[in-house]
Every structure is written in C-alpha cells, then in structure tokens.
Amino acid sequence: MPGKRLPSLLSPARLRFAAARARQYAALKVRDPSIRWWQLTPSNPAMSRYAEALMPARDPVLAEMEALGEERRFPLIGPEVGRLLHQLALMIGARRVFELGSGFGYSAVWFARALPEGGEVHCTDGDPANARLAEGLLARAGVAEKVRFHVGDALEALAAVPGEFDIVFNDVDKHAYPDVVRAALPRLRPGGLLISDNTLWHGRVLGGGADDAETRGVLDHNRLLFADDAAVFTTLLPLRDGVTVALKR
C-alpha cells in the first residue's frame, strides 16, 4: 500500500541487523559446526557499557565503591551483576544471605538493600584490610545493621554460622568453587539460590585447553551444578563474566 510504514520487524535496520547476525553465525559455523543460533550472545565490554548507560546513577556510596574498585583494579561484580543480585533477592523474598568473598562490601550493599528489616547478609573475606574498609562504607550505605562480617576462610565461616539461607553468593578464589557447591547446597532452603560469579572465567572455560587450578575449579563447579536438574535447576547467564543461578528444589 503506498505510503504505508513497514512494520518494525521488517524495517531496513532490523533486516540489516538480522543479516549481520546471519553472517556472524555462518562464519562461526564454518569454524565450529556445533554452534547454535541462541549461542550468539556477545558478552563484551560494549554490551556492558550499553546496559550500564541505561541504569539510574548509583547513590554516592556505591559510586564511591566503584571508583575505589577502579582505582585499585579490584574485581567488583559491577552494577550489572549487582542489579541482578538485588533483583533475585527481591524475587524470592530473601531474608538471609551468605556471601563467600565479599571484598570491601560492594556486592553486600546490593543484597542488603533488597532485604526487609531484620534481614541478614553474612560477609566473608580472608583479608582483614577489606573488612576494615567495608565497615565505614557499609555504615554510610545505611546497611550496617544488616551485615555481619567474618574475617577468615569463607567456607569455614559458612560452616560456623548456623541456620538455612535463602541465597548463597559465591565469589571466592576459583579453585574453591567445587567445594562451595558441595558446602552451600545443603545450607539453602528449598527454593533458595546458589549464585556464582565469573562462571565464564574470562572465556577460559570455553576452549578446553586451559589447565590451571582456577579454570578447573570453575569447570567442575559448572558441571556439578548442571548434573542433576531434579535436585538443582541451573542457568548460566552470559552477563559480564558469566553468572550461574542455581535453584535448589
């Protein structure tokens, strides 16, 4: 019909985009015939920058923590994963969270702000300097009363704190990831989540060639979490460096 606008699905821009994806897919398929269309998920800095540009600005304390992380090249989860943690905690009505590997408390702030009054985030870190730094930041973020900080080995702290958790968040050294799966799952309530960061491990899990303890740890962790759907239902989100979310049945 003359003058009729094309439906957006058939717009020239959409067609160009679809054609570019098809070319990318075809090129990848030549190199690796097992690639699937839905695996074209370019988790890359440009994507993170785009997602972060959409987000509301963080409050001054989170912004200060991000600046500190940048200055020290400290591996924070960043706002993309922070928002995911906050959202998941809200979605399951979490009240008790246990973090393995808290640094100076950035991920804990995202969790704590999603919990109701009386909620608890147990933080752990092996470096007492991180705990000292966290103290003031958590207070200024207005969440100090919800946070308990345990200095020392994270798995030992998990064993020492009694009770069930709604969420266990895993961000320790990667060689320990399989031990975290074994220790954390029995501590979750049914319907609780084990969330692990860096489960794409900067792409080192993809090639099959890396043979270091950290990569082996992440590979074993991922295999364990996908081994039994009836016990634990897991997805690997290609967000930033990969986040697995495992739901305990």
Ligand SMILES: C[S@@+](CC[C@H](N)C(=O)[O-])C[C@H]1O[C@@H](n2cnc3c(N)ncnc32)[C@H](O)[C@@H]1O
């Ligand atoms: C990736 S950083 C944590 C970042 C933090 N989750 C955030 O985004 O705000 C990992 C931290 O875990 C600590 N860590 C690593 N392995 C540990 C372990 N087995 N026990 C206790 N702390 C550990 C390190 O000292 C480091 O501060």
